[in-house]
Amino acid sequence: MQNAQLVGLSRQVALGRELDVVANNIANLNTTGFKADGSLFEEYLASAARADQSHARVSFVRDRGTWHDMSSGPLEKTGNPLDVAVDGSGFLVVQTPRGERYTRNGALQINATGQLVTSDGDQVLGDSGPITFQPTDNQISISRDGTISVREGTSKVDSARGVLKLVSFSSAQQLQKDGSSTFATSADAQPQPDKKSTLVQGAIEKSNVRGVVEMSRMIEITRSYTEIAALLKQQDDQSQSAISKLAEVPN
Amino acid sequence: MRALHTAATGMQAQELNVQVISNNIANMRTTGYKRQRAEFQDLLYEHVSRIGTQTSSQGNILPVGIDLGSGVKTVGTPRLMTQGTLSATGGTLDVAIRGDGFFKVQLPDGTYAYTRDGSFQMDAQGRIVTAQGNVVQPAITIPQNATGLTINSQGQVSVTPQGTTTPTVLGQLTLTRFVNQAGLLAVGDNNFLETPASGAPQDGLPSTDGAGDLQQGNLEQANVEAVSEMTDLIAAQRAYEMNGKVITAADQMLSTTSNLMR
Numbered sequence: 352m353q354n355a356q357l358v359g360l361s362r363q364v365a366l367g368r369e370l371d372v373v374a375n376n377i378a379n380l381n382t383t384g385f386k387a388d389g390s391l392f393e394e395y396l397a398s399a400a401r402a403d404q405s406h407a408r409v410s411f412v413r414d415r416g417t418w419h420d421m422s423s424g425p426l427e428k429t430g431n432p433l434d435v436a437v438d439g440s441g442f443l444v445v446q447t448p449r450g451e452r453y454t455r456n457g458a459l460q461i462n463a464t465g466q467l468v469t470s471d472g473d474q475v476l477g478d479s480g481p482i483t484f485q486p487t488d489n490q491i492s493i494s495r496d497g498t499i500s501v502r503e504g505t506s507k508v509d510s511a512r513g514v515l516k517l518v519s520f521s522s523a524q525q526l527q528k529d530g531s532s533t534f535a536t537s538a539d540a541q542p543q544p545d546k547k548s549t550l551v552q553g554a555i556e557k558s559n560v561r562g563v564v565e566m567s568r569m570i571e572i573t574r575s576y577t578e579i580a581a582l583l584k585q586q587d588d589q590s591q592s593a594i595s596k597l598a599e600v601p602n
Numbered sequence: 603m604r605a606l607h608t609a610a611t612g613m614q615a616q617e618l619n620v621q622v623i624s625n626n627i628a629n630m631r632t633t634g635y636k637r638q639r640a641e642f643q644d645l646l647y648e649h650v651s652r653i654g655t656q657t658s659s660q661g662n663i664l665p666v667g668i669d670l671g672s673g674v675k676t677v678g679t680p681r682l683m684t685q686g687t688l689s690a691t692g693g694t695l696d697v698a699i700r701g702d703g704f705f706k707v708q709l710p711d712g713t714y715a716y717t718r719d720g721s722f723q724m725d726a727q728g729r730i731v732t733a734q735g736n737v738v739q740p741a742i743t744i745p746q747n748a749t750g751l752t753i754n755s756q757g758q759v760s761v762t763p764q765g766t767t768t769p770t771v772l773g774q775l776t777l778t779r780f781v782n783q784a785g786l787l788a789v790g791d792n793n794f795l796e797t798p799a800s801g802a803p804q805d806g807l808p809s810t811d812g813a814g815d816l817q818q819g820n821l822e823q824a825n826v827e828a829v830s831e832m833t834d835l836i837a838a839q840r841a842y843e844m845n846g847k848v849i850t851a852a853d854q855m856l857s858t859t860s861n862l863m864r
Contacts, residue, residue, distance in 0.1 A: 363859075367603060368650075368670065370855065374605035374848045375644070375671030378612030380841040381619060382642040382674055391666060416651065416666030429639075429830075431682045458641055460680060461782045463801040470641045470677045486781050486804055489702050489812040504811045527653050528669050530646040531677070537654040538663070562844055573851045580858040587862070 701814020
């Protein structure tokens with residue numbers, strides 16, 4: 352009798368978690384380089400209470416994990432020379448106080464000492480360390496392979512300032528989100544130099560959250576939540592009537 | 603229910619986004635205005651079950667973990683310092699900068715501010731001043747009854763005194779560059795102030811050391827693009843609405859739960 356309610360509860364807890372994931376996706380609908388998350392559920396089979404009831408095993412729902420939707424977001428053209436979007440599965444490498452992190456957010460800035468940094472002020476790494484611009488540099492151009500060249504002062508020839516480092520992961524699913532639009536590695540996801548992805552200057556990658564999909568997931572969540580609640584209520588009614596019927600003591 | 607708070611951060615972020623967009627649109631016709639963009643990042647994650655943890659003594663590891671995000675934060679509203687289009691006005695004291703650099707002006711309190719707005723005027727003493735009356739540095743005084751004021755692309759200001767036919771050079775306008783232009787502090791009146799993030803100002807001559815050249819008789823328009831602002835506004839409004847729906851959904855689920863109890 353109690354099982355039905357506990358099964359319903361397991362589903363409701365899982366649905367609550369799923370709504371948290373959907374809410375985070377929708378909150379980041381306009382976050383540059385954001386990757387949407389999805390939820391994974393699995394069945395958990397409880398062993399039967401009695402050996403002769405092997406057919407009547409109870410299955411609970413358990414949320415097993417969240418996965419990252421690593422598909423590319425749409426490119427928005429901004430015309431800003433310091434905006435780069437990664438075309439492909441590569442990531443930019445950022446030196447944060449917590450260690451190296453990986454990001455698809457290419458809205459870059461220059462700091463007071465001329466270094467190329469993210470909006471957080473963390474250095475963006477090139478093939479040979481941070482990229483530094485000289486005070487007289489102008490007309491920054493970033494080629495498809497990440498080579499950064501500038502015109503120094505009134506010079507008519509390009510001078511190189513470094514090559515942006517691009518890495519990719521054989522199993523990007525293993526990356527862990529670390530906030531601030533960055534990803535951290537885990538034991539199974541080690542960065543490999545990425546030669547396939549290219550960079551697009553003057554554009555940024557928008558969030559890959561699809562509003563319609565998230566809204567329909569949300570409707571599904573609230574509907575199933577209500578359905579489960581109705582089921583729980585039914586169970587409750589049943590046990591209540593059982594109690595009142597069975598407890599009737601004939602006079 | 604965490605979803606309530608997560609959606610609230612989303613609504614706050616989109617509200618700020620609309621604020622930035624509306625300021626851009628309001629300044630569409632402001633000379634030398636540089637548009638801003640709201641930059642967002644995702645907030646911290648709660649790692650309910652961490653990726654890569656061992657699930658058995660045989661070395662099986664979790665291929666996916668449970669990461670619950672807590673919403674979005676605004677990380678900054680950087681200014682996009684791209685060149686605005688030049689529009690010809692014919693005014694002799696209208697000067698546009700084509701390229702990097704700012705005019706240096708002295709504020710009433712003696713400190714310096716930097717501006718891209720080259721719609722200059724002359725004050726009672728004949729000095730070149732901005733529309734607010736701040737003196738453009740270095741101060742250049744134009745003598746009375748001088749004619750044929752020209753400002754060439756290198757910033758030399760010259761006039762033809764009455765009774766002569768050869769122009770004389772009165773002075774030289776300078777331009778100031780910053781390593782990180784986006785790090786300047788906007789203080790209104792089209793003025794920017796130096797900050798620790800912008801780097802030290804580097805005074806130089808127009809057309810040298812990476813500074814732009816000057817165009818007399820032109821003004822630099824705002825670099826706001828109406829189309830992209832409108833699409834950004836639509837996206838921001840829709841995102842705001844969707845976050846509102848999440849709050850409604852979370853509320854419904856909570857009320858469903860509370861209705862279980864009679």
